[in-house]
Amino acid sequence: MPRYHLMETNMIKQKYIELIRVKPDKKIHLKDYDTGWAQTDDFKEVGKDKVKERANEVLQQNLTDLTQVQQLLYADDRYSLLIVFQAMDAAGKDGTIKHVMSGVNPQGCQVFSFKKPSDEDLDHNFLWRYMKSLPERGRIGIFNRSYYEDVLVVKVHPELLKNLPDGKKGKSFWENRYEDINAFEHHLHRNGTVILKFFLNVSKKEQKERFMERLERPEKNWKFSTADLAERGHWNDYMDVYEDAINATSTDWAPWYIIPADNKWATRALVADIITSTLQDLDLKFPELTETQLKVLAEARKTLEAE
Ligand code: AMP
Ligand code: MG
Secondary structure, eight states, rough: OOOOTTBBBBSSSSHHHHBOOTTTTOOOGGGSSSSSSSHHHHHHHHHHHHHHHHHHHHHHHHHHHHHHHHHHHHHHHHHHEEHHHHHHHSSSSSHHHHHHHHHSSSEEEEEEEESSSHHHHHHSSSSHOOOOOOTTOOOEEEESSOGGGGGGGHHHOGGGGGGGGGGSSSSSSSHHHHHHHHHHHHHHHHEEEEEEEEEEEOOOOHHHHHHHHHHOEEEEEEEGHHHHHHHHHHHHHHHHHHHHHHHHOOOOOSSEEEEEOOOHHHHHHHHHHHHHHHTTOOOOOOOOOOOHHHHHHHHHHHHHHTO
């Protein structure tokens, strides 16, 4: 078998996916995860060009498969899929969503981008605004940022915590939020929602390059925000809160995947592969018609033929 068969025909080797899925009982350190393409010695041996070529093949195959399996998800109408994207700025959330979902029927898919909460949002419990946007059965719901911001940006900037009684901001505040998130996700899982969570792991160096590109290319200027630059100044704090959140909330029912994000082709291939294979592993089926319904169809056919 040629060496470059590190990925099976239309899937990335399960072994590698297992490496980037965070196990509930393990404590991870983000610095142990490669942000580039050279994840394992196998990859290094094969070389960047070959890995990239295979990643693009894997992506194309998955996009075709995803179109089919989404149709089945919709027809089956029992499960929904919630996909959470979290990352530092310029890690590629928007581009990944755009590419991976390009073959998906828009009727069965919704994307919600969560920005700073409104006054109305802040007047409710922190999960309220997200609950209102959950996918219906048969559909895929994408959260571009999510309730995780409430244990990420808010943990880095605790002054954002508003309207809470002082007594509620005690020592175990963040632990309680992780617990609430786990309970919320468990509840969804028990009710037929499949949950996938992707942390797009970009390096500080690559973020700088992408910010520079936004400054240098006029058609990308609109993407640049000085607020993003300010958040970059808190890079280490962000890595700490991401690590804490991922360690506290990667569960069997809602696992985190740490996706290398310095190369867009790697990010997209992995995300597409995980989404597609997760849906393919469900016991989805087209609804079966009852005897009576089949008889009705036969009658309808006769009526049309007799016209
Ligand atoms: P962007 O996704 O780049 O348009 O930026 C959205 C901004 O909204 C980011 O700076 C987030 O950190 C911020 N944001 C999202 N959710 C929350 C939240 N729950 N609390 C405070 N800020 C948030
Ligand atoms: Mg931004």
